[in-house]
Amino acid sequence: xxxxxxxxxxxxxxxxxxxxxxxxxxxxxxxxxxxxxxxxxxxxxxxxxxxxxxxxxxxxxxxxxxxxxxxxxxxxxxxxxxxxxxxxxxxxxxx
Amino acid sequence: xxxxxxxxxxxxxxxxxxxxxxxxxxxxxxxxxxxxxxxxxxxxxxxxxxxxxxxxxxxxxxxxxxxxxxxxxxxxxxxxxxxxxxxxxxxxxxxxxxxxxxxxxxxxxxxxxxxxxxxxxxxxxxxxxxxxxxxxxxxxxxxxxxxxxxxxxxxxxxxxxxxxxxxxxxxxxxxxxxxxxxxxxxxxxxxxxxxxxxxxxxxxxxxxxxxxxxxxxxxxxxxxxxxxxxxxxxxxxxxxxxxxxxxxxxxxxxxxxxxxxxxxxxxxxxxxxxxxxxxxxxxxxxxxxxxxxxxxxxxxxxxxxxxxxxxxxxxx
Ligand SMILES: [Fe+2]
Ligand SMILES: [Fe+2]
Numbered sequence: 001x002x003x004x005x006x007x008x009x010x011x012x013x014x015x016x017x018x019x020x021x022x023x024x025x026x027x028x029x030x031x032x033x034x035x036x037x038x039x040x041x042x043x044x045x046x047x048x049x050x051x052x053x054x055x056x057x058x059x060x061x062x063x064x065x066x067x068x069x070x071x072x073x074x075x076x077x078x079x080x081x082x083x084x085x086x087x088x089x090x091x092x093x094x095x
Numbered sequence: 096x097x098x099x100x101x102x103x104x105x106x107x108x109x110x111x112x113x114x115x116x117x118x119x120x121x122x123x124x125x126x127x128x129x130x131x132x133x134x135x136x137x138x139x140x141x142x143x144x145x146x147x148x149x150x151x152x153x154x155x156x157x158x159x160x161x162x163x164x165x166x167x168x169x170x171x172x173x174x175x176x177x178x179x180x181x182x183x184x185x186x187x188x189x190x191x192x193x194x195x196x197x198x199x200x201x202x203x204x205x206x207x208x209x210x211x212x213x214x215x216x217x218x219x220x221x222x223x224x225x226x227x228x229x230x231x232x233x234x235x236x237x238x239x240x241x242x243x244x245x246x247x248x249x250x251x252x253x254x255x256x257x258x259x260x261x262x263x264x265x266x267x268x269x270x271x272x273x274x275x276x277x278x279x280x281x282x283x284x285x286x287x288x289x290x291x292x293x294x295x296x297x298x299x300x301x302x303x304x305x306x307x308x309x310x311x312x313x314x315x316x317x318x319x320x321x322x323x324x325x326x327x328x329x330x331x332x333x334x335x336x337x338x339x340x341x342x343x344x345x346x347x348x349x350x351x352x353x354x355x356x357x358x359x360x361x362x363x364x365x366x367x368x369x370x371x372x373x374x375x376x377x378x379x380x381x382x383x384x385x386x387x388x389x390x391x392x393x394x395x396x397x398x399x400x401x402x403x404x405x406x407x408x409x410x411x
Contacts, residue, residue: 005189006396008182025245026179028188030395031402042172046252065118 008057009035013049021053029054109311114240117183125310128303129239130184132312137177138195138202142377144170146210147219155213162259163216169252176248180241196382204363205289207371214267214275214282220260222283222290222328228253229324230294238311261331268335276336283332284340291355292363294321300360325353 006028012021024043029035035054043049079085088095101120108115115121144167151167154160178188194200205223210216231253235246268279295317298304307313315323325344332339343356365371 005187006392008188025176025248026182027175030392031399034395034399042175045168045172062118065116065120 006030009039009054010057010060011035011039011043012053012055013039013043014051015049017050021051024049026057106309109238112311113238114243115238116240122310124306125312126184128307128310128312129242130181130186133177133181133184133242133245134186134191134194135201135203137174137181137191138200139206140170140174140177141195142202142206142381143223145377145380146206146208146373147216149210150213150216153213154216159263166220166256166259169256173245173249173252176245177242180239180245183241192385196378196385198369198378201367203293204366204371205293207366207373207377208285208289209373211285212278212282214263214278215285217260217263217267217279218282218286220256220258221264221331222260222286223293224253224256224260225328226290226293226324228257229320229327233315233320234313236311236314264335264337268337279335280337283337287340288358288362291321291325291358294318294324296360296363297358322352325355329353 007030008026009029009032010026011024013024014021024039027035027038027042029038032054036052039052039054040049044052102122105115105120105122105125115125147163147167147170151160151163154163178191181191182188191200195202210219228250231246231250235243235250237243237246264279264283267275268283271279295301298316298318301317304313304316308316329339329344341356343354345354347354366374369375
């Protein structure tokens, strides 16, 4: 692998104001400025975005799939966190 | 030996129509098949720019030229989405490009045919992108998440490709003069059979298709997709007043599909092996572009490093 290999960037796009940035894909670029310019060219050619974030892929820290249990367990055994856990008499109406 | 329990859990997960994501456990064969298939798909998008690029400077009007540039630019984007999806499986982009440039990797054989007249550009958009859409719509439901998302994005962009091609064909075959009509028919004759070959070998001859269907990498068989394409395309050709270059093509009342003649698999295999009309030229062009762009890639990286160093100094 040559040293001139451009680093990988993850691209996040806000499709319109009021919505959060969402992961759109990735691309290689020499620096952040080029990453934004290339992201504009490939991911927003049809007005898909009003704002772009670029993050070096190597800077992203991800949970590992092995942690799935640890992530979901607290939700599974704490059903009282969901509104459907509680019974409200029909006479009371919508709550 | 892979753990039988893991394999079973994987199969159940896939059977329940769940998507596999990059960091999930997957069988080695699943990963290998995906890397090969997604890379081939990416290479096809990239090499696919060449036959059409051939006509950008000679498009018959400014409108057609702008449309063609836009379409070719989309294909470059498709290549990028697919390379990115492939990289999530742990392969480096450079390694993928290297395999394309050295001739080791395969790409869709259709792009080894020449575009000799402007009508070929119409035929490509209509038939080649049309066939690609049939395949890609099916792949939107592939079990690998990043591949599926790339397909969804690509499908959104493809429909304009086919429509602009069909519009070119209308102008020539329906509204054109005698010479233009002839040009359209000749282009149609050139692209019809290679388009049917795009779906790959017939199911009886296709080696890996059983496992790939079980893993839901592929969702429909080659023959199913090919039939779908034929059924869709025949009425479109009739509207244009074009004759389908297949004496065996006829509507089959009992199956509700068009029957069509045997594909020339000898031709298909020859082009796959590298003996198509343009295989050498396509690879030469890619290699030349890559070599001539080397200094740009290096200069951009050198500039980025220098900027970083300067920032580090001024921050200190
Ligand atoms: Fe494409
Ligand atoms: Fe296309």
